[in-house]
Amino acid sequence: PKIVTLPGDGIGPEVTAAAVAVLREVAPDVTIEEHLIGGIAYDTHGDPFPQVTRDALKDADAVLLGTVGGAQDSAWNLLPRHLRPESGLLALRKALGCYANLRPVRVQPGLEYLSPLKAELARGVDILIVRELLGGVYFDGDRKIDGDTAYNTMRYTTPEVERVARVAFWAAEQRKGRVTSVDKANVLEVSELWRRDVTALRDREYRGIHLNHEYVDSVAMLIVSDPSRYDVIVTENLFGDILSDLAAVIPGSLGLMPSASLGDGAGLFEPIHGSAPDIAGKGVANPAAAIMSAGMLLRHGLKRPEGANQIDRAVALALREHPTRDLGGKADTQTFTRAVLSALE
Amino acid sequence: PKIVTLPGDGIGPEVTAAAVAVLREVAPDVTIEEHLIGGIAYDTHGDPFPQVTRDALKDADAVLLGTVGGAQDSAWNLLPRHLRPESGLLALRKALGCYANLRPVRVQPGLEYLSPLKAELARGVDILIVRELLGGVYFDGDRKIDGDTAYNTMRYTTPEVERVARVAFWAAEQRKGRVTSVDKANVLEVSELWRRDVTALRDREYRGIHLNHEYVDSVAMLIVSDPSRYDVIVTENLFGDILSDLAAVIPGSLGLMPSASLGDGAGLFEPIHGSAPDIAGKGVANPAAAIMSAGMLLRHGLKRPEGANQIDRAVALALREHPTRDLGGKADTQTFTRAVLSALE
Ligand SMILES: CC(C)[C@H](C(=O)O)[C@@H](O)C(=O)O
Ligand SMILES: CC(C)[C@H](C(=O)O)[C@@H](O)C(=O)O
Numbered sequence: 175p176k177i178v179t180l181p182g183d184g185i186g187p188e189v190t191a192a193a194v195a196v197l198r199e200v201a202p203d204v205t206i207e208e209h210l211i212g213g214i215a216y217d218t219h220g221d222p223f224p225q226v227t228r229d230a231l232k233d234a235d236a237v238l239l240g241t242v243g244g245a246q247d248s249a250w251n252l253l254p255r256h257l258r259p260e261s262g263l264l265a266l267r268k269a270l271g272c273y274a275n276l277r278p279v280r281v282q283p284g285l286e287y288l289s290p291l292k293a294e295l296a297r298g299v300d301i302l303i304v305r306e307l308l309g310g311v312y313f314d315g316d317r318k319i320d321g322d323t324a325y326n327t328m329r330y331t332t333p334e335v336e337r338v339a340r341v342a343f344w345a346a347e348q349r350k351g352r353v354t355s356v357d358k359a360n361v362l363e364v365s366e367l368w369r370r371d372v373t374a375l376r377d378r379e380y381r382g383i384h385l386n387h388e389y390v391d392s393v394a395m396l397i398v399s400d401p402s403r404y405d406v407i408v409t410e411n412l413f414g415d416i417l418s419d420l421a422a423v424i425p426g427s428l429g430l431m432p433s434a435s436l437g438d439g440a441g442l443f444e445p446i447h448g449s450a451p452d453i454a455g456k457g458v459a460n461p462a463a464a465i466m467s468a469g470m471l472l473r474h475g476l477k478r479p480e481g482a483n484q485i486d487r488a489v490a491l492a493l494r495e496h497p498t499r500d501l502g503g504k505a506d507t508q509t510f511t512r513a514v515l516s517a518l519e
Numbered sequence: 520p521k522i523v524t525l526p527g528d529g530i531g532p533e534v535t536a537a538a539v540a541v542l543r544e545v546a547p548d549v550t551i552e553e554h555l556i557g558g559i560a561y562d563t564h565g566d567p568f569p570q571v572t573r574d575a576l577k578d579a580d581a582v583l584l585g586t587v588g589g590a591q592d593s594a595w596n597l598l599p600r601h602l603r604p605e606s607g608l609l610a611l612r613k614a615l616g617c618y619a620n621l622r623p624v625r626v627q628p629g630l631e632y633l634s635p636l637k638a639e640l641a642r643g644v645d646i647l648i649v650r651e652l653l654g655g656v657y658f659d660g661d662r663k664i665d666g667d668t669a670y671n672t673m674r675y676t677t678p679e680v681e682r683v684a685r686v687a688f689w690a691a692e693q694r695k696g697r698v699t700s701v702d703k704a705n706v707l708e709v710s711e712l713w714r715r716d717v718t719a720l721r722d723r724e725y726r727g728i729h730l731n732h733e734y735v736d737s738v739a740m741l742i743v744s745d746p747s748r749y750d751v752i753v754t755e756n757l758f759g760d761i762l763s764d765l766a767a768v769i770p771g772s773l774g775l776m777p778s779a780s781l782g783d784g785a786g787l788f789e790p791i792h793g794s795a796p797d798i799a800g801k802g803v804a805n806p807a808a809a810i811m812s813a814g815m816l817l818r819h820g821l822k823r824p825e826g827a828n829q830i831d832r833a834v835a836l837a838l839r840e841h842p843t844r845d846l847g848g849k850a851d852t853q854t855f856t857r858a859v860l861s862a863l864e
Contacts, residue, residue, distance in 0.1 A: 260705045290744045291635055311673065317708050322677035324712035328656065332667035358757070360605045363662050367669035394765040395773075398743055399635045412703070416761060420739040428740075 175204050175235040175476055178440075180211040180227065180266070183259060184449025185459035186240025192461030192511040193238060193468040196488075199518055200481045201472060207234075211266060212242030212259035213250045222262025228269060231440065236475030237270065238468060239263075239444035245451040267307055272435035272442050273334070274341040275305040276470070277418040279401075281425050282490055288426025288501055291398065299401045299424050302349065304342040305414025307435055309334045310364075312411045328364050330410065335371040341436065342408035343380040349405055352384045356393050356409035356417065368410060390417070397421055422446060429460035429500045430493075432467035434474050443471040458506045460498035462489055465514055488517035520549050520580040520821055523785075525556040525572065525611070528604060529794025530804035531585025537806030537856040538583060538813040541833075544863055545826045546817060552579075556611060557587030557604035558595045567607025573614060576785065581820030582615065583813060584608075584789035590796040612652055617780035617787050618679070619686040620650040621815070622763040624746075626770050627835055633771025633846055636743065644746045644769050647694065649687040650759025652780055654679045655709075657756045673709050675755065680716040686781065687753035688725040694750055697729045701738050701754035701762065713755060735762070742766055767791060774805035774845045775838075777812035779819050788816040803851045805843035807834055810859055833862035 179194060181187040194206060209227040216222045222242070231237065242259040244250045250259050279301040281289060289296035309330050311317075316327040339355070346353045355372045357365035369387050376385045388396070390413045396403060397417065401424055409417060422431045428447040435442040445463030453459055466489055473482035492513035497503025505513065524539060526532040539551060554572040561567045567587070576582065587604040589595045595604050624646040626634060634641035654675050656662075661672040684700070691698045700717045702710035714732055721730045733741070735758045741748060742762065746769055754762060767776045773792040780787040790808030798804055811834055818827035837858035842848025850858070 255711075258705070264706075290637060290640055292637060295635055312706055314670075316670075319708040319712050322712075322716075323674065324709045325659075325661075325672050325674035326707045326709050327670050327672055329668065329670035358760075360603070361609075361657055362671045363664040364669045364671050366600075367664050367667075371667075391760045391764040394739065394761045395768050398765070399768045413761075415703075415736045416739045416758075419736040420743070420765065423740050423744045 176233060177204050177206050177236050177238060177471070178230050178234040179206055179208045179238045181208065181240040182212040182242040182449070183214055183244060184241055184451045184454040186242070186449060188454075188457065188459050188507050189445060189461040189464035190238065190240040192507055193464040195511055196465050196485060196514055196518070197468045199515055200484055201476070201478065211239065212262045213244050213248070215262060216250065216253070216257055216259065222257060222259050223265040223269070231269065234440045236440050236471045237442045238471055239266075239442060240464065241445065241447065241449040243449045248451070264312065267435060267442065268313065270435070270440055270442050271308070271438035273306060273308045273437045274338045274435065275307040275414065276341070276345070276434045276436065277303040277305065277421070277431065277446060279303065279421045279424055279431070282493060284494055285426070289424055290426065291401070291424060295401060296424060301401065301404045301421060302345055302406045303414065303418045303421055304338065304345065304406060304408040305418055306334065306338040306410045308411075310411035328362070328412070330364050330367055332367070332371050335368050336375050339372045339375050339408055342406050343376065343383050346383050346406040351382060352405035354393070354404055354407050355385065355387050356390050356407060356413055357387065358390050359387070360389060372408070393417060394420060398424070418446070427460070427500045429463055429498065432463050432470050434467070434470040436474060441471065441475040443467040443475065457508060458499055460500050461507050461511055462493060462498070465489055465511075484518055488514045491517040521578060522549050522551050522581050522583060522816070523575050523579040524551055524553045524583045526553065526585040527557040527587040527794070528559055528589060529586055529796045529799040531587070531794060533800075533802065533804050533852050534790060534806040534809035535583065535585040537852055538809040540856055541810050541830060541859055541863070542813045542816075544860055545829055546821070546823065556584065557607045558589050558593070560607060561595065561598070561602055561604065567602060567604050568610040568614070576614065579785045581785050581816045582787045583816055584611075584787060585809065586790065586792065586794040588794045593796070609657065612780060612787065613658065615780070615785055615787050616653070616783035618651060618653045618782045619683045619780065620652040620759065621686070621690070621779045621781065622648040622650065622766070622776065622791060624648065624766045624769055624776070627838060629839055630770070634769055635771065636746070636769060640746060641769060646746065646749045646766060647690055647751045648759065648763045648766055649683060649690065649751060649753040650763055651679065651683040651755045655756035673707070673757070675709050675712055677712070677716050680713050681720050684717045684720050684753055687751050688721065688728050691728050691751040696727060697750035699738070699749055699752050700730065700732050701735050701752060701758055702732065703735050704732070705734060717753070738762060739765060743769070763791070772805070772845045774808055774843065777808050777815050779812070779815040781819060786816070786820040788812040788820065802853060803844055805845050806852050806856055807838060807843070810834055810856075829863055833859045836862040
C-alpha cells in the first residue's frame with residue numbers, strides 16, 4: 175500500500191517524522207511518499223494545495239497530514255483567502271471526498287490529572303465525535319462580502335446528512351450503541367432537515383441504535399459538566415468544529431487528540447492540534463496525536479486493527495513513562511518517539 | 520417607572536415571583552404589570568407573543584422574563600415553528616430591539632467547589648459575554664426547508680456589527696479594558712466583515728481598549744481550560760448562544776446566571792436557565808438567577824446601581840448560607856428568597 179505524508183507547517187514536519195518512524199516499524203511493507211501542503215506549499219509553488227500534491231493522491235491508500243498554518247501575524251494570513259494555508263487543507267478534504275471526520279476523545283487511565291475538569295468527571299470518558307466535513311457553511315458557494323454586508327449559507331441535503339449519519343451509526347454499533355445528534359432545530363430550518371433525516375435513517379436501517387437529539391448550546395454545556403453521558407456524537411460541520419475542539423480539552427492536552435477523515439476514497443489522518451509556530455523546530459513538540467493518527471490510519475485506512483492496537487498500547491505506555499512538556503513532563507519529541515518504538519511488541 | 524413581568528412556562532412563574540418580591544423591597548415605587556409569553560400564552564391566546572403582551576410593552580421601562588418552553592415531548596414542540604414557545608421569545612427580543620445580550624460569568628468567592636473545573640481554574644473568573652441578539656442565522660429571512668434540501672443564512676451588516684461592538688467596548692471601559700472578538704474568519708466571509716468592522720470601530724473611537732480576535736473553536740477550548748484570560752467577549756448570535764451556555768458551566772450551576780438584553784428601548788432581563796419542567800410547580804427551583812436578573816434590571820434598565828449592588832450582595836450571602844438543591848444544599852425557593860430579603864440592607 176502507498177501512503178502520502180503531508181507534513182505541512184510549524185511542528186507538522188517534526189510530529190509527522192515521529193509518526194512515520196512508528197509506521198515503518200509496524201507496517202514495514204508500506205510505501206511512503208512525502209509532499210507539500212499549506213503555507214510551505216504556497217511558498218514553494220504559489221498554491222497551498224499544488225497540482226503535484228493533488229496528483230500524488232490519485233493512487234494513495236491513505237494520507238497522513240501534519241499541520242498547516244502560521245502564527246496570527248504570519249504573512250500567509252494577509253493573502254487572499256484561497257491562497258492561505260487553511261484553504262489548502264479545505265481543498266484537500268474536498269479532493270479526497272472525506273465527509274466524515276472522526277475525533278475520539280478518551281481519557282487514558284492514570285492521566286486524569288491532566289484534565290481541567292475534576293478527576294471524577296474526567297475519569298473513563300470515551301466519546302467519539304463524528305463531524306460532517308464537506309458541507310454546511312464551509313463549502314457552500316452562496317457566500318459574499320461586499321461593502322457593508324456579508325453572508326454565508328448553511329446548507330445541507332438529505333444525501334449529505336445520511337452518509338455521515340451512517341458512519342455514526344456504524345461506529346456506535348461497535349461501541350455502546352448510543353448516538354446523540356446535535357443541531358439547533360428550535361431555530362434553524364437546516365437543523366430541522368438534519369434531525370428529520372437522521373431519525374428516518376435510524377428508523378429504516380439502524381433500529382438497534384439508541385438515538386437522541388440535543389441542541390448545540392446544551393451539548394456545549396453538558397459535554398464538559400457531564401461528559402460520561404455521551405457515546406457517539408454526530409453533527410454538522412461548524413457545530414462539529416466547535417464541539418470537537420471543546421471536547422479536546424477533556425483529556426487535558428490537544429497533543430493527545432488524533433483524527434480520521436473518511437469518505438469515498440483514501441482517508442485523511444491528522445492530529446487535531448495546530449501548527450504551534452512558537453515551538454516549531456525546537457524538537458519539543460508532543461508527537462502522540464500524530465502517532466495515534468497513524469494508528470487510526472492503520473485501523474481505518476489499511477484495515478489493520480492489530481497494528482493500530484499495537485500503536486495505541488505503546489503510546490499509552492510512553493505517555494505514562496515519558497510525558498512530554500505539554501503534559502508537565504520532560505521528554506522531548508525524540509525521547510518520546512523512542513519510548514513508543516521500544517514499547518511496540 | 521413601569522416594569523412588565525413575563526413569567527412564562529415551567530419554573531418561570533416561581534422564580535419570577537421571587538424576583539418580584541425582592542424588586543418590590545428594593546424599588547417600592549415601581550409599577551409592575553404581569554403578562555403572558557411562551558407556551559402559556561399560546562394556550563390562552565393561540566399566540567406565543569400575543570397582541571395584549573405586545574401592547575403592554577409600549578410604555579414599559581424594562582421587562583423581566585421568567586422562562587419559556589416545555590419538555591422535549593411537550594405538545595408545543597409539535598406546533599408549526601412560529602407558534603412554538605421559543606418563537607415567542609425571539610419575537611419579543613425583536614419587538615424590543617434588544618440587540619446586545621450581556622451574560623456575566625462570575626465565580627463567587629467560596630463557591631468554586633460548585634464548578635466542574637478544578638478550583639484553581641474556576642477561582643476569580645469574571646467574564647462578560649456580549650452576544651449579538653438580533654442578527655445572523657436567527658432572523659435572516661433567507662431560509663427554507665424544501666424536500667431534501669434546507670438552508671439558513673448567516674448575514675451581518677456593518678451597522679449591526681458596530682452597535683453591538685459599541686456595547687462591548689463601553690462595558691470593557693468599566694472593567695479591565697480588554698475585548699476579545701470571536702469569529703471564524705479563516706472560513707467565513709461574514710466573519711471577515713465582523714472582524715474588519717470591530718477593528719475599525721476600535722481604531723476610530725475606542726483606542727484605549729485592548730482588542731484581540733480569536734476563532735470560535737479555539738475560544739470554546741480556552742474558555743474552559745484557561746478562563747482567566749478573558750475580560751469581555753463579543754460575538755455574533757449563534758456563536759454567542761453556544762459560548763455563553765458553555766461559559767455558564769464555569770460557576771457550576773445555570774441557576775446562577777442572569778442576563779440583560781439591551782437595545783433601542785426597554786431592556787429585557789432574564790435568567791439564562793430553561794423552564795425545567797421536571798421540577799416546575801414544586802417550589803424547589805433556585806431563583807438566584809432571576810433575582811440577579813432583577814438586579815441587572817435596576818442597574819441597566821432603571822439606572823439604579825445602588826439597588827443593583829444591594830441585590831448582588833444579598834444574593835451572595837444567601838447563596839453561602841442557604842444553598843438551594845441544585846447547589847447541593849437544602850433550601851427551597853421560599854427559604855432562599857426569604858434569606859435574600861432579610862440580607863438586604
Ligand atoms: C483550520 C480550519 C479551517 C479547520 C476547520 O475549521 O475545519 C480547523 O479548525 C479544524 O477543525 O480542522
Ligand atoms: C430558546 C432559544 C431560541 C434561545 C436562543 O438560542 O437564543 C436560548 O437558547 C437562549 O440562549 O436564550
